[in-house]
Amino acid sequence: MKRLFPVLFLLSPALGAKPGEVAILPFPGLPPGALGVASDLPLLLAPQASDGGVVLVAVEVPPRFPPGSYRVCLGPVGGEALCREVTVEALAKLRAKVPGEAVGGSLRLALKNEGNLPLRVWLSPAEGSEVFFPPLALSLLPGEEGEAELSLSGFGLLRLRVASEAGEAFYLVRVRPEGGKPLPYTLSGLLEGGYALGTGTSLRLALEGALSREARLALALEGPHPSLRLGVGTGG
Known part of the structure; x- marks a missing residue:
């Protein structure tokens, strides 16, 4: 900051602002006349003169501006100045673009550091993933964009973990073979049965799954003593 004034008086308290915000700073008690800043x-608003009342100065905090304390000073030309401090907050923010489906043995995703701090980003399969890849780490400066290409092993549902100083997020990606058909849908079921003299047979059946294809279900009681047989199939 270029010093324009011989004496500086610091007003308190400091004003906090986040990257990308506009801060309005009041300066009371300035004598009437021309002003220097x-x-x-x-600066978004820099007054040229004071009428003896409160003078407002508007400053902008750029999106990638480093965290720290910064001064804004205002006063009569050639006279004593008043200064205000603006504390720019630290912001860790990561944006990830992850496709919902991948074909073949690779997955490409885009990353961008949208904060004002350097980020270290870690990519890894999360617990329960059916698809795996070697964990990967990369660094992004504030405002920097990057791409990561993952070499996948296996097919099915990939649970991707993206972690950094900004926190962690999880993404689901369906991975299928190159040129192959979509992976078959699965259908899971629970069957409970019982038999007691005088009450006969009791049966409880519960099915769970995404039935977006034709599903076939067969249920039968067989044998001299009541027994159960269940068959479940999905259409190709």
Whole structure:
């Protein structure tokens, strides 16, 4: 910041602002007359003169501006100045673009650091994933964009974990063979049965699954003593 004034008086308290915000700073008690301004932050509104009342100065905090304390000073030309401090907050923010489906043995995703801190990003399969890849780490500076290409092993549902100083997020990606048909749907079921003299046969059946294809179900009681047989199939 270029110093324009011989004496500086610091007003308190400091004003906090996040990257991308606009801060409005009041300066009371300035004498009437022409004003000079010096700022560590970009100025949006810089008054040229004071009428003796409260003077407002507007400054912008750029999206990737480093965290820290910055001064904005205002005062009569050639006279004593008043200064305000703006504290720019630290912001860790990561944006990831992950496709919902991958074909073949690779997956490409896009990453962008949308905060004002350097980020270290870790990519790994999460617990319960049916598809695996070697864990990968990369660094992104504030505002930097990057791509990661993962070499996949297996087919099915990939549970992808993306972690950084901004936190962690999980993504689901369906992985299928190159040129192959979509993976078959699965159908799971629970069957409970019992038999007691005088009450006969009792039966409880529960099915769970995404039935987007034709499903066939067969249930039968067989044998001299009541027994159960269940058959479940899905159409190709």
